[in-house]
Amino acid sequence: MSRVNIKRAIVLLVTGKAEPLDRIEDNFWQVRSPSLVFDVPKQIRLTLAGNERLWKVPPVNRREVLRRDHYTCQYCGSTKNLTLDHVIPRSKGGKHTWDNVVTACDRCNARKGDRTPVQAGMPLRTQPKAPMHPVVTFAEQFWREQQQQNLE
Ligand SMILES: [Zn+2]
Known part of the structure; x- marks a missing residue:
């Protein structure tokens, strides 16, 4: 049954x-x-x-975000030199939440700088969301x- x-x-x-x-x-x-x-x-x-x-939704931290993103840069797919990126930069009011924090390699992070993905012309590979x-x-x-x- x-x-x-x-x-x-x-x-x-x-x-x-x-x-x-x-x-x-x-x-x-x-x-x-x-x-x-x-x-x-x-x-x-x-x-x-x-x-x-x-189980509850894990905290938004480096370990959990990298795990969610399968240790892959969400902009270029690199698996090296990973950092966290705020999709909407914090300076523009972006929050430290599951739908605004992604894994990014340091190159993409530097290239994107203080811009949104649209402004930077760097689309996300997947829409970030909280782990299920x-x-x-x-x-x-x-x-x-x-x-x-x-x-x-
Ligand atoms: Zn990258």
């Missing part, structure tokens, strides 16, 4: 029709879409390791693998 629910949850999560909410009771996670509310049973939650059960809950990450990976298998 949990398999059916998990699959359904994955579809909704990956198609963006649902989002995981915080744990609202001990027994399940609740997943909501505009027309549906359903409960992902305990078994899923129990597959998470101790720390992950109490491990359940969602798992669901997305699972779904990608399913799709790849279907293509083969």
Whole structure:
């Protein structure tokens, strides 16, 4: 029974029709879409390791941002001499938040300077956002693998 629910949850999560909410009771996670509310049973939650059960969005710091960006400059793709860059510079009111901090190599950081990506003509490779809950990450990976298998 949990398999059916998990699959359904994955579809909704990956198609963006649902989002995981915080744990609202001990027994399940609740997943909501505009027309549906359903409960992902305990078994899923129990597959998470101790720390992950109490997961919350990590702080915006070098270690976590580099990890999110797979240790890759978000402007040129370099994996060397990595620094953090504020997409909207702090001097222009940019905040130190997950959607405004990216990994950048020191060359790109220097080249971009005190400008926005548009001003600098340096588009971001991906739109920065906060790391996702491990359940969602798992669901997305699972779904990608399913799709790849279907293509083969
Ligand atoms: Zn770079």
